[in-house]
Amino acid sequence: MLVYTVRRVLSSIPILILASVLTFVLIDVSGDPLSDLRMQQPPPDPSVIQLAEERLYLDRSMPERYWLWMTGIGGHGDIGLLQGKFGPSTQSTTYDIGENLMMRLGTTLRLVGAAMVFAFGLAVIAGVVSAMRQYSKLDYSLTFIGFLALAMPVFWFAGIIQQAGVGFNELAGSMVFATIGDGQFQAQGLDFWGQIGNTFKYMTLPTIVLMLTSFASWSRYQRTSMLEVLNSDYVRLARAKGLPNRVVIRRHALRTALIPLTTVVAVGVAGVIDGAILTERVFQWRGLGEFFITAVEKNDSYALMAWLLLSGTMVIVANLIADLLYGVLDPRIRYE
């Protein structure tokens, strides 16, 4: 498996390079990073624009810029992926793209982590229950909830959850749920229980939104997978041998039925980390989603490149993990 892993990692490098070339070209032709500066009123002095062009390497050709962005050779010491530098930003002369990206990744992981754990747990339970009680009222109810959560636009759903939180607070006469912010500043100086309470206050609503949107699709996967397994010969055999239903479900059916879901979740989590944009926006968490939106708004091409690179890396790693999980969970699959 080690050889397989190394081979997969190595084979992903050209994919990443190709992706980086494509995205660099696309971003480069999509707009002028200095368009906002040029539109300022009164217009800045030409020497200021020239300074900005030099700082952002816009005085060089596109291939030169790409080479610089990869290697940093010939730059001002602020660029070069191979040196761990993501390049200058249009947002300010002192904006460190790498540092900010990592900070934002941490925030997003904090938000996504809890949501994914809950979503996975709920999806497994709902999927299994739905499959075991196929066509029952409970199955229909869970199916309805799943489709409802799938169909609702995230920004709208998030707004509804926010309003529900406000309504609950009004009933409780206290701010149990906060609707904006990640609560990091509010956590300063609090004792252990205060920290727990603060985390609950700021994380609950966005976690519910992210959790339900992921739960919806995952529970459908789990239901389908479970139904397939429940109708398989070896489960029928287990039942015929007189094993209690609980044991059949837990030890024989569920384990096998989890395999497809696990791999879907592995890839899905990478998608959610990238795709928490709307949830982060509505709840004002400064995560990767906000990083991406700001980079687009400010025509910050190097920041966008960094985001896309991280995003691409996460998808590749998630796919690798999914493949490896197949091998771990299903003894019939072996990687040579």
Added chain:
Amino acid sequence: MHKRRKALALAAAGTSAVLALTACGGGGGSDEGGTKEVTWVINSLPSTWAAISSAGGSVYTVQMLSGVLPYTGQWQPDGTYEYDLTVLAEEPKVINDDLDAGPFQYSITLAEDAVWSDGTPMTGDDLRVTWMMGASPDEGYCTTCDPRSTTTADMIEKIEVDGKTATVTLKEGLADPEWMGMFDAHNVAGGFYPAHLAEENGWDIDDPDQLGEYYTWLHDTRPEFSGGPYMIVDGDLENQVVKEPNPEWFGEEPKLDRIIMTYNTDEGTFINAFQNGEIDGANPAQYSEDIVTQLQDMGEGVTLTIAEGNIWEHVDINLGNEFLKDKELRTAIFTAINRDQIAERNFGATYPEYELKNNHIFGSDSQYFEDHITESGQGSGDVEAATEILEEAGYEIEDGTLTLDGEQVGPFRLRSTDTVVRNNSLQLIQAQLNEIGIETTIELTDDLGTMLAERDYDIVQFGWSGTPYFATSAAQFWDSESESNFGGLANDDVDEAAEGSATALTLDEAAVKANEAVAAVVPEAYVLPIMAEPNYFFVNDRLANVQDNLQSSYRATYNIGEWDIAQ
């Protein structure tokens, strides 16, 4: 039954625990426990800790620094100008405005008791260092400074300092009718900066490289200094800043114990956050009919004001187009456009008091306002008059298509950015021009700057940001040499009046010239002002002395030192 009771008891215990725990977490906008605290929204993230630079400078940075930077004066909400006589010993004086006798000179004297938060007295050096950082790199004072605007600073030849007094001398032959704005709340920095901190950190401000380092440090470092009623005690550029009273403040004692300025980029969250007590108010940059409606429906507990903002929308024509070179055609186009319909569609529902903009430079509340548009018939939507103009110029409308010598006129590319207001507007203009046989295709862009710079349009709608300082506006918009004169107008009368406005000795004289420029540009049918986009502001009624100031980038925070909790 027993199980159910147990479950209920558990749920109740859980809820109590949650309530108890979350109560520990505190909340924004409260004045519990005797602490007078306010949470105010800044509508976007400030990119840097200083507002001078082109990359980081924005109204959000300026608002984040409210109550921290001292300044010499500012425009009030009613359009009058007031010097800050807490910071100043006396009103600044013009020493010489006779350019034949010598260079334009003025002096500023800071108050004797004016000190920074570390106790260091404010001096003329603070004004001097702010000027040097605000000048273009070509001036040679600062190697790496990249100020977002250098017009006023670059006019200055030197600043001589004598303790609390700074004497400013402009370059030979130059006059600045807006000289009082050099160090006021509306300048490129939003106030002025301390010089002594550069020295304390080992930088010589007279060394261009070292001044550049100080400039970078100011943009990169959370200010621990203050020359205003409040100082920043905590915060970052991602979430919020926390301000508390500056113990060394030499003016009237601020009323609040703490102000949290939280950055919120999504206006859609304002209502919930306001109802939840997480924010006390905001002065958003964009008008949102949806939010305004919700605030209007809220009724008690909130004060909402809507007024004409500084961004004004206008329709411009590219004179590089072979058809649009014809002034008569342009005049007919502008006459056919119905500005009232556009404003009504965009703002009528929530702001029926909207006003059409009838002067490119002055708002209707300005003492210098003169209506140059109404009489011209431009923007009236008078299809009959437009058709008449066209027919007199030899055009014909055949089967609903405008032709000249049998050839179709157009179609024209009608362009703008993809916003609700502009989308509505373009659709209406398209329909209005269709009535005089002109076919247009709507093309949206997300890169307005490039589109304008490359003149990649036939007819375009976009916005300019107005300011109480107007002297250079005409030159910027229409001077044949100006890079912002995107459509390529070249008119000697306009150039002369615009230059006269920029170099006038007094504001009154500049206003006369500015109005002359407007009067000369209207017959060109080159830029049609539509309306100023309204801005709204809302505040919790538990606060006192909070009001919007649309003359200033500081908006409602312009008088942050006077904010209080209502009794």
